[in-house]
Amino acid sequence: MGTLTIGADTFTVYGTAAGLATRANGSSTYYATYAAAVAASVDGVSRVHVEATEQIKLLPFTDAANADPDTAAADVVTACYELVLAALLDPAVLTQDSTRSNVKRIEAKGVAVENFAPVAGARFPTRVMALLGPLLGSEASASLAGSYVAGTSTCSDFDDDDRYGVY
Numbered sequence: 001m002g003t004l005t006i007g008a009d010t011f012t013v014y015g016t017a018a019g020l021a022t023r024a025n026g027s028s029t030y031y032a033t034y035a036a037a038v039a040a041s042v043d044g045v046s047r048v049h050v051e052a053t054e055q056i057k058l059l060p061f062t063d064a065a066n067a068d069p070d071t072a073a074a075d076v077v078t079a080c081y082e083l084v085l086a087a088l089l090d091p092a093v094l095t096q097d098s099t100r101s102n103v104k105r106i107e108a109k110g111v112a113v114e115n116f117a118p119v120a121g122a123r124f125p126t127r128v129m130a131l132l133g134p135l136l137g138s139e140a141s142a143s144l145a146g147s148y149v150a151g152t153s154t155c156s157d158f159d160d161d162d163r164y165g166v167y
Contacts, residue, residue, distance in 0.1 A: 001069045001077060004046045011046075013053040014069045014080035020049060023081040030085040037088045045084070051094055052083040062137045079124075079131035086125045093125060 002016035024034035037045050056076065057067050065071040087093045124132070 001072065004049060006043050006046050006050070011050045011053070012069050013049050014056060014072055015049075015077040017046065017049070019077070020045075020081050020084055023078070024085055027085065030089060033089045034085060045088065048087050048091075048094070049080070049084050052080050052087060055094065056080055056083065056132070059132065060137060061135050063135065066135055073135065075131045075135060079128045082127045082131065083124055086128065 002013050002019070004011050004013050004017060021034070021038075024030050027034075034045075037048075053069060056079065057069070059067070061067050061076075063073075066073055066076050083093065123129070
């Protein structure tokens, strides 16, 4: 859909630099971080955009056209913008395996960490997965979500049964 040039190299990305700027301008959460990142290095922001595109292209979409930035649906472009902005806020977003967590409480003075049942998480932040989830197959969604421990409220899920349609 768009291209970014970094040095002598040109990369195809979801969306455009102008579209990313517009998305950041409309977000109270990300605007200051985006503006600071652009002021520090436009190429740095472009590199994050290229990395986000490459990671999204690897997802198992139900429609292969979404893996190509030239033919992707609008939600994929928006998800890429959201991933870039989240990565500018916290670079670990691009390297984490999952957003799941099992930390219930952290205490400063008593130096304590209390763990509890893991909270389900996906590969990318919720704002990104809300856009990408419906475009991914059920098998992909199961593999992206990981294990889920529900306590006593619902059934826990520790295996790949749902991935293969076994219930």
